[in-house]
Amino acid sequence: MNSAGPGFDLYAHQTAQPGADMVCPHCRGVAGVEPNAEFIFICKLCGGPRIPTPRGSNAADSSLPLLRNVDSLRKKRAAMKGLSYFGIAGLVMAAVIGLPVSIFSVTAAAVILAMFGGPAAGMTFYGRSQVAKLSQQISGSMDAAWSNTVSELMRSGTVKNATDLQRATNVDPQRAAHLFNLATVEFDIGSAHTGMRIEGAPVPLPEDPRFAALEARAAVEQQAEAEAAEAETNAATRGRVQ
Numbered sequence: 141m142n143s144a145g146p147g148f149d150l151y152a153h154q155t156a157q158p159g160a161d162m163v164c165p166h167c168r169g170v171a172g173v174e175p176n177a178e179f180i181f182i183c184k185l186c187g188g189p190r191i192p193t194p195r196g197s198n199a200a201d202s203s204l205p206l207l208r209n210v211d212s213l214r215k216k217r218a219a220m221k222g223l224s225y226f227g228i229a230g231l232v233m234a235a236v237i238g239l240p241v242s243i244f245s246v247t248a249a250a251v252i253l254a255m256f257g258g259p260a261a262g263m264t265f266y267g268r269s270q271v272a273k274l275s276q277q278i279s280g281s282m283d284a285a286w287s288n289t290v291s292e293l294m295r296s297g298t299v300k301n302a303t304d305l306q307r308a309t310n311v312d313p314q315r316a317a318h319l320f321n322l323a324t325v326e327f328d329i330g331s332a333h334t335g336m337r338i339e340g341a342p343v344p345l346p347e348d349p350r351f352a353a354l355e356a357r358a359a360v361e362q363q364a365e366a367e368a369a370e371a372e373t374n375a376a377t378r379g380r381v382q
């Protein structure tokens with residue numbers, strides 16, 4: 141591409157690869173998205189949450205850490221669902237073995253239930269409570285990711301109203317109106333939130349899903365910064381090797 145010698149080609153990803161809007165940030169597969177009730181849009185290949193953005197917009201990049209966070213929460217939740225199903229299977233097993241045994245010995249049946257039924261019930265209970273907790277976190281983080289994307293699109297002037305948003309991201313009109321409002325609200329509390337932090341004293345915030353979304357976003361952004369720093373170091377090391 142250039143004759144300036146070896147080094148990092150800033151534009152290699154734009155010339156050598158398909159459009160960023162087609163490459164999945166989770167699985168790196170080149171596939172489109174499909175509608176999903178919980179995540180609005182998911183990758184056709186891996187099922188990871190995605191937010192379609194217009195070509196050339198940097199809104200996708202800034203929301204990436206948030207989407208990755210949602211994806212990891214989604215995978216954790218799937219594991220917890222598996223655990224609760226495993227527990228249910230254990231309960232059924234304990235009953236299937238324990239019931240016929242109880243005809244001969246109630247004590248033996250009680251021992252079987254205590255040995256297998258107890259842990260199985262525990263697994264089911266734990267799995268289910270984790271699924272509920274993770275679902276709540278997913279919903280907050282997903283809201284944060286969309287708010288961030290919409291805010292970015294508003295900042296860059298791509299989106300000025302709900303109709304623009306509908307066109308830019310392919311969401312339905314109702315969803316576009318909701319997401320646009322959410323992002324607008326975040327603009328407002330976002331500045332209020334920052335103001336409180338500057339004063340220094342930690343102000344207890346009321347329980348509000350919008351605050352939860354902001355907190356989730358802040359945590360993920362911190363992590364993303366750390367990861368970016370690490371990636372930079374790696375890139376620098378690679379540059380030296382080449």
Ligand SMILES: [Zn+2]
Pocket residue numbers: 164165166167168169183184185186187188
């Ligand atoms: Zn994917």
